[in-house]
Amino acid sequence: MRLLHHRVLSALITVVLGAVAGLTAGTPAMADDADVTAPVGRYQLDFTKLWDGQSAALTPLEVSDDVSAQADIRQYIDWGDGGFTYLDGDEKPEKHRFYNPGAYTVTVRVTDQAGNSSSGVFVGTATVTVTKMPGTYKIVKKTVYAGDPAIVTLTGIPSGVTKVRVWWGDGKDTTVSRTTTQVKHYYSGSTSWYVTVLLTNAAGEAYGREIGSIYTTYDDYAPQVSVTKPSKPTYVSSWRTVRGKVSDRGRGTAAVGTAFIQQRGSSWYYYTGKKWTKAKSLNQALNRARTIEVRPTAKNTWQVKIKGLKKGTLCVFYAAVDKDGNQSEAKVKKQKLTR
Incomplete structure (x- = not known):
């Protein structure tokens, strides 16, 4: 009976395995789970x-x-x-x-x-x-003579700024600190230049702000110069200091040149800058008179002191030159000194 039991059980297992094999025959293996999770x-x-x-x-x-x-x-x-x-x-x-x-x-x-x-x-x-990039920027003068400084003022720059760069439009730039309030630049040509200011902080340099244009031109204007007539023109004392005025439409007057000769009776004298010296002739007096140069004041006035002036006919020769070398017409002032 025990042997029969084992034979029956073995046959049953065989049948079951065969059935399972039949069911799975031709059926593909199950694939891994599909990727459905987002990164x-x-x-x-x-x-x-x-x-x-x-x-x-x-x-x-x-x-x-x-x-x-x-x-x-x-x-x-x-x-x-x-x-x-x-x-x-x-x-x-x-x-x-x-x-x-x-x-x-x-x-x-x-x-x-x-x-x-x-x-x-x-x-x-x-x-x-x-x-928008912060700050207030102004061009002091829209028109500048070549040789004079173009000036831009800077205000209202935040504390976090590490660098301020002014781009002048001529291929050059100026880098300054945040606390700088004025920047200067000298142009060499005559045209319009567009000026841009750029700020840099921890995030880098900003795109910048174009603040306007500066027009540069050359100074072709000659200065004008004059001698101021004293209230008592015939007095020697009135001419011991010769005074005058200058004006210039361009960059300004650089210097006034003066020279002095005097006729006393039939003799001519020339001024050396320190004293009067007798000449043999008018031509010699003209040739040997020293040219004295003086700078005009901020109010465009000038003056020259003369030592040892006496009675006679005083001739004051004067002319002016500006910062670009343009020269005024040379003039002469004649005055009789009788007192």
Whole structure:
């Protein structure tokens, strides 16, 4: 009976195994579970408050997926201002420059090889606020003679600024500190130049602000010079200091040149700058009279002191030259001194 039992059980097992084999014959093996999980991305912006023209860097803190390798994860960055960037699945920062004032929300879409995607998560704000570069900048003179300084004044610059750069439009620029209030530049040509000021802080250099144009021209105007007639013109004492005025439409008068001769009776004398010396003739007096140069005052007046002046006919020769070398007409003032 025991042997029969074993034979029956063995036959039953064989039948069952055969049935199972028949059911599974021609049926493909079950595949692994499909990838239905979206990748993960976490991000952070280094700067969220910028001036126009500055850049913000987006740093991926984490880019991962349960199936796809990091290098196979695609990142689509929408910067919110119409610009976008595609990145492979690395964690390197990506920079973007914002040119126009406004508020821009940055978004990231991460997608794995299976097409699963999700929105990136931001640590901190995802909105970049861009404002116009601050500060007040003025051109002191819109028209400047070549050789004279063009001047720009700077005020209202924030404390975080590390560098101020003035671009003069002629291929040259001047870099100064935040506390500088006035910047000068000398142009060499005659045309219009557009001036731009650019500020730099921790976020980099701003796009800058064009503050206006400076027109440079050459000084072609000759100065004008005159001698001031004293209230008592016939008095010797009135001419011991010769006074006059100058004017110039251009860069200004650089110097006034004077020379003095005097006729005393039939004799001629010339002034050396220190004393009067008798000449053999009028021509000799003219040739040997020393030219004395004086600088005009800020009020455009000039004066020369004469020692040892006596009665006779005084001849004052005078002319002026400006800062560009333009010279006035040479003139002479004759005055009889009788008292």
